[in-house]
Amino acid sequence: MLVPACAGILLVACGGSAPAPTATSGGSSAAPTAGGEVNLYTTREPALVQPLLDAFTASSGIKVNTVLLKDGLLERLGAEGERSVADVLMVVDTGNMLDLVEAGHTRPLKSEVLEAAIPAHLRGADGQWFAMSLRDRVLYADKDLDLESFHYEDLADPQWKGRVCIRSGQHPYNTSLFAAMVAHHGVEATETWLRGVKANLARKAAGGDRDVARDILAGICDIGIANAYYVGQMKNAEPGSEQRRWGEAIKVIRPTFDVEGGGTHVNISAAALARHAPNRDNAVALMEYLVSDAAQSLYARANYEYPVKAGVELDPVVASFGPLEVDPLPLTEVVANRRTASELVDKVGFDN
Structure with missing residues (x-):
């Protein structure tokens, strides 16, 4: 179980381990572990992301342990290395996400659910990252x-x-x-x-x-x-x-x-599967939930961000701007x- 952010996590030197194997998922959501948990490292504002996480827990029974990091996510992951308990990494800005990819902190994910929901130019070609909102x-x-x-x-x-x-x-x-x-x-x-x-x-x-x-x-x-x-x-x-x-x-x-x-022009909020994710199936379940109609509707109504998935009802103010x-x-x-x-x-x- 993830220790509270204030207590810290054991810091270890980054090792030169072999690349992690590719995680896979079929056409339906990954099966969550009953009563399990998932560890989210994110730079997103708490008020914006918490409604989504609460809804995920209510629908799946999976507890989300969240570490909010305004700054220093790259450094923390580097220090934790193979001992990192991060399952899902969620950030704002394409550049920030690709920095995590280039540093080797993510692992490829093959998911028909994510690929069906997210246009190709809004996700990594190798499944290393996925846009969640625009x-x-x-x-x-x-x-x-x-x-x-x-x-x-x-x-x-x-x-x-x-x-x-x-x-x-x-x-x-x-x-x-x-x-x-x-x-x-x-x-x-x-x-x-x-x-x-x-x-x-x-x-x-x-x-x-x-x-x-x-x-x-x-x-x-x-x-x-x-x-x-x-x-x-x-x-x-x-x-x-x-x-x-x-x-x-x-x-x-x-x-x-x-x-x-x-x-x-759009920028994104995006998520990726962490390289050493100890709760891989639950991590995939969370990421796939975030592109469900329910979650995308929350992005649209609570955050006024534009859904990455087509056909989701928009907040009336956002809808008044016309098609994107x-x-x-x-x-x-x-x-x-x-x-x-x-x-x-x-x-x-x-x-x-």
Whole structure:
């Protein structure tokens, strides 16, 4: 049984063991151990993930022991090595997940349930990781602005000079978007684009995504880039509250890349089977539950994130944004360009 996070776990040096065998699962959920448990290491906010875990336990009888790690997940897994009790690893951001894969902390999983629910470009080709929900990077616009569609490339159009708000270019939400721009258009074109976006900023690139809505309400800017799920939080906030006023001041447009077949950029929350998972069957059961209709509905209604599985009912606010056409660019290609994107942010002085 997992000891409490505050008590710690025995730390051991990473060993040079042979690769773990591939775990497999058939077309139905893996059979859980009666009265068993599963150990989850996650960087996700407790309030966002706990409703899903409670529902899983209620439906399966499997206890979820959760270790919440805001920082240091890679280091902890490295220190624990083969003695790690982690069964499932759950993080936000494709880059964070692929860091775990590259460090050897995951093991391949063949699951017909996961493969049927999750499009190929939103999971590892070798079954090392699987997206569980989507976070689309959208345009917040003044609700009275005569604007119905938008390309990410338009952010650099001089017509928006002094009218754009955005958080730091070095934040993972933005480096991911900028990395996708590199993948679509190349380094030189992306550098030119970033310089154009910086020239259009109404204020220094800083703050958080909700601050974009706040500053649109204040008249500081007219448009900005931010994650869609924050709008669900703001528009469903207490009537008359500050956040509700921010949400009511904006409308959401889902931009696309201005390329053939281009779609809306998304980041993900993702899960993987831990390399040394002691409760492998229960780990697979949890991961497969997370793409069930019930769990995906919870993602949509409780977190305002977009379900990775098609056909799940959305929160009315999220549904009002219209259909989400996810950019088909494989997320692995996005992650491959994130260092370049970060270097470009510094090169153009985006955050200065």
